[in-house]
Structure formats: structure tokens, C-alpha cells
Amino acid sequence: SSAATTESSADKKSVQINGKNYQTDSWFNTPSHILANVPRRLHLQKDHPVYITRQIIESVFPAPTYKYHNTFDPVVTAYQNFDSLGFPEDHPGRAKSDTYYINEGTLLRTHTSAHQAETFRANLSPGYLISADVYRRDEVDRSHYPIFHQMEGARSWDRASVPNEDIAVAVWSDVEQLPTHDMKVDDPNPPFHADRNPLQTDHHSAAEAEAIGAHLKRSLELMVVEIFTRAKAAAKRADPDFVDDPLQVRWVEAYFPFTSPSWELEVYYGGNWLEVLGCGVVKQDLYINAGVPNQLGWAFGIGLERIAMLLFQITDIRLFWSQDKRFLRQFHGVSDNLDSLKRFVPFSKYPGCAKDVSFWLKCTSAAGGNVKPNAHNFHENDFMEIVRNLAGDVVEDVKLVDDFTHPKTGRKSLCYRVNYRSLERTLTNFEVNDLHEKVRNTMVEQLGVELR
């Protein structure tokens, strides 16, 4: 995990990913350190915490009701990732600043929902779980990493299979078959919101959508209970006197282009509310377009690392990528015996080194060539990407520490603090200075900023 080189990606005519060749074009923005990690698929590495987390969640959504798909290709079309899900043309997620493109129509999936349409179309079982690596140009900190793993789940019911095609009774009887729990759940919002989360009145009765929402929520609550029961047992094995705070979750209204109504589930943990998943009642157009118009149901998408961090008490998301034996050997044998799961014991932290970079943004010109001092097209993710390309896993986080607009000229300047720290060794001063100098120079070259 030493510094990666800044290879200019624009010169490459084609790239190979998982044994397949793809033509690149001016949209290509996937750096080599991302491509190098595509084959790792942590969710398929036995005894890896991401794999163990997948196993535990799968146990809450049992076969054969749920069919598991774990090897879908990460290279998808923009159609699969966005259009098939109803993302509007101008959705920010489509921007090059947010997504790793291979070429104009081809990208590294940004979420497992990219496979919803084809999985509904295949119609192999009433439910499914899809676990996979996903890719996002995102901020840099302890809970965000440009590659992470998601699990998509869905459960559908077929109208044609019930009397009067009224699905509500059938779904409620399935809710009653689910186990109960005594975890504290806050769910303050009404099920529908006229503008943000309307009932799909052309397709569902309120009773049907509410029954589907109830099945969805209970299923996911049971998932959280299972995870925390295992986390607590692990803590008790390490420390018999361990007492933890009572578990608490809440449902928050959310928005996704492919579900309505939609929610996010947050878990109260370590004094904060942590978002762990998004979900909702599937928009009927997805089923219609997938050739199964008689079906209706729910879908969710979970961040597996977020759950694994809770389960194992892993506090830095970069650790999942560590090849260090001090990390990997702590999970040895757990896949074959989930009851042997232990909390992660951190190995000593190496010293970090914070460096600031201050710069004036490049002004963009107005019509007629006049320079507008307060107009610029700086994207924070482009800066994050420069840091990642140069420093790789040696960067712990990047924070904006100052944002200044000159009172007279209107020019804008920013200051970011880059915290360099390796998980595996002590960095030398020389090495950090050298990396930081490269970051500064690359910002001038690629973003046209003026250093202060």
C-alpha cells in the first residue's frame, strides 16, 4: 500500500477488467489503483469480515425464498446503473465527478441496484440478495472508501397468485410468519408523503403498500437484531462484564428514483446516528419494464462495510483492504463457525502527519471573455481523487479547514488539511513532504488552482 503513481489515464486506448477488454474514450476516468482492486471481491474471500457479514445477513433472508447472487460483473452500462432505475438525465450521480467511467456508456457500478431490472426479469424466486463490490468517487474519511460492498435485497409477491388479486392479506400473513423482536424502533413519519413519497396510486392500494412496507421494515429490523446479538456475544466473550447501551434504530424518510415510499434505517451507535441502508416499495415501472407486471414488492441496499464496522468494532474503513496478517488472522475460522466471531483488536496506530494546502480557485470566464472572480468549476471530488491517486491508502482523511472569499476581488480560496498515516508502518518526513509536494503540483497542473 505504498504511493501509487499518477498515470495519466487519458492515454490508454483500452483496459482489461476481469479478463474482458473495454475501449476507452474521453469519459475514461478510472485510475489504475481502482482497477487493480477490482479482482479482490472481499465479499467472496472466506473469513474476510465483509464475507462474514454477508453470511450473517444471508441467514436472515433464507433460501429458497431468497436466491443469492454474488458474482455479477462490476462493469455495467449507464443504462443499467441509471436509466433502468428512472434516474433523470441531469442526476448528479451521473457526473464524471461522482462515477468511475470506462467510456461514455460503460462504468463501474455505483450501487447493486444496477442489477435490479435484470434480476426481476429473470424472475427465479420470490426474493433475492445480490452482494457485490461498488465504486464511487467520494470524500475521504474513516467511513468512506472509493470501493465498498453493498447487498441488495428484494422480495416480490405475484398478484395473479392471490384471490381477488388483493395482495395486502397475503403480505400481512407473511409478516406474521416473521419472528418478532423487542428492539426499540422509532418510526415517526406517516407512510406516505404527497410530494416526496407518494403512494403509487395507479398500481397499489394504500393497504397493499403499507403491508409491503411492514414486511420490509420487520425484515430489516431482524437483520439489525441478528448483527447486534452476534456483536454483543463477541464482546462478552472478550469481556464477561461487558454491558452495552440498549440497541436503538429509527426509520427516516428518504428519496430514491426507483422506490416510493422510501426510507433509510439509522442505528444509534457510539453517540451518533449511523445510516446503514436505503430501501422502499419498488416503483411499478421497474416490474412492468422487466416483463413481470403482476409482481409488486420491496427492495433495499445495505453498505456491508458499515455493518461490518459495527459487528467487529473496526473503526477505519481502509482496514478492510489490508493484507496485513495482524488484520486477517483475527477472523480465521469464523466463516465455518459464526459463534467464534470476535471483536477486532486494533494493532498499534502509527503516527500521522497533517499537511495543509491553500489555494485560489481558477476563475471561469463569463461570456465575452471577462473573468468572473467568483465563478469557478472546482469539484471537491477531483481534489480527493488527486490525493488518493498519489497517496493511496497512506491518506487517512482530507478535510476543508478554511473557505475564504476576498472582500475586494471576490476571489475564493480554500484550505484543505490532508492527514497522512499508514496502517502498517511509520511514514518518514521525507516521504510525507514528497507526497504532499506532488499533491500540490498536481493540483496546479490538473485543476489550474493558484497555490497560496
Ligand code: FA5
Ligand atoms: C443506494 O445505493 C441505493 N441503491 C439503496 C437502495 C436499494 C434504495 C434498493 C432503495 C432500494 P445509498 O447511496 O444511500 O443508496 O447507499 C446505500 C448504503 O451504502 C448507505 O446507507 C451506506 O451504508 C453505504 N455507503 C454509501 N456510500 C458509501 C461509501 N463511500 N463507503 C462505504 N459505504 C457507503
Ligand code: MG
Ligand atoms: Mg444514503
